[in-house]
Amino acid sequence: MxxxxxxxxxxxxxxxxxxxxxxxxxxxxxxxxxxxxxxxxxxxxxxxxxxxxxxxxxxxxxxxxxxxxxxxxxxxxxxxxxxxxxxxxxxxxxxxxxxxxxxxxxxxxxxxxxxxxxxxxxxxxxxxxxxxxxxxxxxxxxxxxxxxxxxxxxxxxxxxxxxYDAIAPILETESIDESIVFRASRYDDSGDGDYWNVPLNKDEYEAFVDAVIAAEKMPLHDFEDVAYFESCLPIEVMIERGRETLRFGPMKPMGLVDPRTGHRPWAAVQLRMENKEGTMVSMVGFQTKMKWPEQKRVFSLLPGLKDVEFFRFGSVHRNxxxxxxxxxxxxxxxxxxxxxxxxxxxxxxxxxxxxxxxxxxxxxxxxxxxxxxxxxxxxxxxxxxxxxxxxxxxxxxxxxxxxxxxxxxxxxxxxxxxxxxxxxxxxxxxxxxxxxxxxxxxxxxxxxxxxxxxxxxxxxx
Known part of the structure; x- marks a missing residue:
């Protein structure tokens, strides 16, 4: 042989x-x-x-x-x-x-x-x-x-x-406050939809945008001169295009009704299941360049995510x-x-x-x-x-x-x-x-x- x-x-x-x-x-x-x-x-x-x-x-x-x-x-x-x-x-x-x-x-x-x-x-x-x-x-x-x-x-x-991969954070479902975050799919009033939804009023949205702007960002390496895909922009880049960009992008509230108020929220973050068991959810469209401690601090400001635990933080890097x-x-x-x-x-x-x-x-x-x-x-x-x-x-x-x-x-x-x-x-x-x-x-x-x-x-x- x-x-x-x-x-x-x-x-x-x-x-x-x-x-x-x-x-x-x-x-x-x-x-x-x-x-x-x-x-x-x-x-x-x-x-x-x-x-x-x-x-x-x-x-x-x-x-x-x-x-x-x-x-x-x-x-x-x-x-x-x-x-x-x-x-x-x-x-x-x-x-x-x-x-x-x-x-x-x-x-x-x-x-x-x-x-x-x-x-x-x-x-x-x-x-x-x-x-x-x-x-x-x-x-x-x-x-x-x-x-x-x-x-x-x-x-x-x-x-x-x-x-150049732009990665959104993954959260532990169990750490989400279900008294605030609700299950629903857009334009579906039957409840128990495919997404978790984090509702924000106008003041909460403005405070969140301010927090993202002020947060420390990860510096790119010299070899990471990234040309972002329009369909996969970091949230910081979207905010640079205008304070309302997120609200008409990944935080679009259309088709959602907050059960606590009976009205459409000013903005909403959608969380999508990452596994069949539903133990992990990702923040839809929330690619970010914020440093990891900053992600923990800023995203914990969102309603219902005060005590959220992260399985993975977001990132943008050459990979x-x-x-x-x-x-x-x-x-x-x-x-x-x-x-x-x-x-x-x-x-x-x-x-x-x-x-x-x-x-x-x-x-x-x-x-x-x-x-x-x-x-x-x-x-x-x-x-x-x-x-x-x-x-x-x-x-x-x-x-x-x-x-x-x-x-x-x-x-x-x-x-x-x-x-x-x-x-x-x-x-x-x-x-x-x-x-x-x-x-x-x-x-x-x-x-x-x-x-x-x-x-x-x-x-x-």
């Missing part, structure tokens, strides 16, 4: 994680990284898994989505979490790392396999793929234009590849990603090219750990395919499985980048006397049970792995 070889494009967290999983499965790996020969506008070094922004990999608490994801990835023998545990620095309940040592640990871990080779070169073309090999593209949100053109050729519709549900098969390979896989942030996930998680799954899926097998993907009741399901099936709204959050998990029915913290704890406990069952399935197959438990920062040292 000829030696199997897997080529991985991109030495970020997803690419390194995919490489680790493939090497552990006995394959030769060629990891292509164009840095430092060709730099991106965001990176500063040629190091593998360079952390461009924060050095934090978010919370370690077991009853949080980031904590659950770490636990699951640790159980799947994640290199990124091994490196994070080895290079952790004090950060309270968060997992933060020493950047340069983190990158060095990852390089040395991969180089410990004789079948690993790092190639310092830009990949501009994806060649035909043989039976004993596969390619994994984990080139990140700053993929170079030649490779973008290659990926575009694998998509049946040129609109499948997105660039190339595919509309993955339209182009990827269930094993994260392209439908049009079954031996070319996609991994990391370019699939439509947000965050360091999330990107590495998809790299982990892509690495295992590619390893299985070159061996004539199929990797058993995790179920949706787990956090890693929920992320996987999101990028392969999508949600109810437009497909936009998503981070790990409990809103992706199936909800629990409300019980009298049980508060939200208790329900979240039960939701996380159920997720751990589902993952344990999945672990048992894998442990009895050729896709065995090292099963861990709740995330432990000392594991892997």
């Amino acid at each position: 000829n030696k199997t070889q897997i080529h991985i494009v991109g030495g970020g967290l997803a690419g390194c994680e995919a490489a680790w999983q493939c090497l552990r499965a006995g394959h030769d790996v060629r990891l292509y990284e164009m840095r430092p020969k060709k730099m991106t506008p965001a990176h500063a070094t040629g190091d593998l898994a360079e952390l461009v922004c924060s050095n934090s990999l978010k919370s370690m608490l077991p009853d949080t989505a980031p904590g659950l994801l770490k636990s699951e990835m640790q159980a799947l023998d994640s290199l990124i979490l091994k490196a994070a545990a080895h290079t952790a620095v004090p950060a309270g309940q968060a997992l933060a790392v020493e950047r340069t040592v983190f990158s060095l640990f990852i390089l040395e871990s991969l180089e410990s396999f004789p079948g690993f080779k790092k190639v310092d070169a830009e990949v501009t073309e994806l060649p035909p793929v043989g039976d004993n090999e596969a390619w994994i593209v984990a080139s990140g949100p700053l993929t170079s234009q030649p490779l973008v053109d290659q990926l575009q050729g694998l998509c049946p519709d040129s609109r499948r590849l997105h660039f 190339s990603y595919l509309k993955s549900p339209d182009v990827l098969d269930r094993d994260l390979s392209f439908r049009s090219a079954p031996r070319i896989f996609l991994a990391g942030q370019i699939t439509g996930v947000e965050g360091y750990t999330e990107s590495a998680a998809i790299g982990l799954l892509a690495g295992r899926a590619a390893s299985a395919k070159v061996q004539g097998q199929r990797f058993l993907m995790p179920p949706a009741g787990t956090i890693i499985g929920a992320l996987y399901q999101y990028i392969t099936e999508g949600g109810l709204g437009d497909f936009q980048p998503m981070n790990a959050n409990l809103g992706l998990l199936p909800s629990l029915p409300k019980q009298r006397g049980m508060g939200k913290p208790q329900r979240k704890a039960l939701q996380c406990a159920r997720s751990r049970e589902i993952f344990a069952a999945y672990a048992n399935q894998l442990s009895g197959s050729s896709q065995n792995y090292q099963h861990g438990g709740v995330w432990n920062a000392q594991a892997g040292l």
Whole structure:
């Protein structure tokens, strides 16, 4: 039998994680990284898994989505979490790392396999793929234009590849004040409509506009000279065109009646369900450049959103990603090219750990395919499985980048006397049970792995 070889494009967290999983499965790996020969506008070094922004990999608490994801990835023998545990620095309940040592640990871990080779070169073309090999593209949100053109050729519709993405906030439905915010669809008086509606009177609208104008905005990077799409303008840009623009745009109150007054509100924010369970809602048309603390402050001024909790804040930034549900098969390979896989942030996930998680799954899926097998993907009741399901099936709204959050998990029915913290704890406990069952399935197959438990920062040292 000829030696199997897997080529991985991109030495970020997803690419390194995919490489680790493939090497552990006995394959030769060629990891292509164009840095430092060709730099991106965001990176500063040629190091593998360079952390461009924060050095934090978010919370370690077991009853949080980031904590659950770490636990699951640790159980799947994640290199990124091994490196994070080895290079952790004090950060309270968060997992933060020493950047340069983190990158060095990852390089040395991969180089410990004789079948690993790092190639310092830009990949501009994806060649035909043989039976004993596969390619994994984990080139990140700053993929170079030649490779973008290659990926575009694998998509049946040129609109499948997105660039400057404008993302609206996603809110926790349970944190909305239902005595103020009402359910209705426009021009439908039957009640219990498809949208949640946040009603504002004239004074509340004017105060909201003033707050948006005064809020601190995120500065764009030098390489983010964004030409906005007219159909996807940030609310700040709309306000610059006139104070009434929002009221005749995303805050248009036409066809709505506030049950508290029996009249049409002066303006209204519509919230659209993001999942079938209705645990998450997005603010329709509310792309924003406000800094995250400012979003929390300003949007909490809206009636009925005083105590709202955010699953994701809005943003406007340079971020190339595919509309993955339209182009990827269930094993994260392209439908049009079954031996070319996609991994990391370019699939439509947000965050360091999330990107590495998809790299982990892509690495295992590619390893299985070159061996004539199929990797058993995790179920949706787990956090890693929920992320996987999101990028392969999508949600109810437009497909936009998503981070790990409990809103992706199936909800629990409300019980009298049980508060939200208790329900979240039960939701996380159920997720751990589902993952344990999945672990048992894998442990009895050729896709065995090292099963861990709740995330432990000392594991892997």
